Amino acid sequence: MPKMVLTAEYVALNGTDLSDYCRKAELSTEVEEKDVTTYASNGWKELLGGIKSGELGLEFLQDVAASALDSIMWPLFGTVVTFEVRLDNSAVGTSNPKYTGSVLIKSWNPIEGSVGDEAKVSVSYPTSGAVTRATA
Template sequence: MAKMVLLAQYLALNGTDLSDYTRKGELTVEVEDKDVTTYGSLGWKAVLGGLKSGELACEFLQDVAATKIDSIMWPLLGTVVTFEVRADSGAVSTSNPKYTGSVLIKGWNPIEGGVGDEASVGVSFPTSGAVTRATA
């Protein structure tokens, strides 16, 4: 089994490559489980998949200078924008698939941390619509 260490993850929001600010990017997707158990299930729970959803959780190193991460993210607050994430910033391939879709920028934390902390921003955005995986 191959193993990997994330060294050059790629993350873009609204078509802007934010990899230089990104410290963590986590895309999770899930399907609701709907209970369809009947007496005919003979005491075993039966489930079917329901609605799919996802979330893109990110941690950025903050920069409030003009044209930097804060000025990029602030105008997106409350909008649905596209995203793309890859395990590596290299070309999309069968060993480096890209995941794309749209997310709602539902929050932004311009100032976060305590005395002596690096200025970072932890946020999570719910997906809106389908998330796709591509290898080309």
């Protein structure tokens, strides 16, 4: 059984590679379950998939220097931007698919942490529209 350790994930928002700042990325997708059970279901629940949604969770190491993370993310606050994530930063292929779509930058936490902590930013963005998987 193949195993993988994440050492070089690729993360881009609005066409900008943010991998140098990112230390955690999680893309999750789900579909609403719609109960379509009837008397003809013979006592068994029947479900259909409804509306799909997703979420992109990221953890960044903060950098407020000119042209760094904070200056990239602040102007995106409140907008819908494209994203791309891959398990590895090497070329997209059958062994390294890319997941793309759009997310709403609904929050930005420029200051987060306690005394002695690394300066980090944890965010979670809902997808807007379809999430796609591609191998080319």
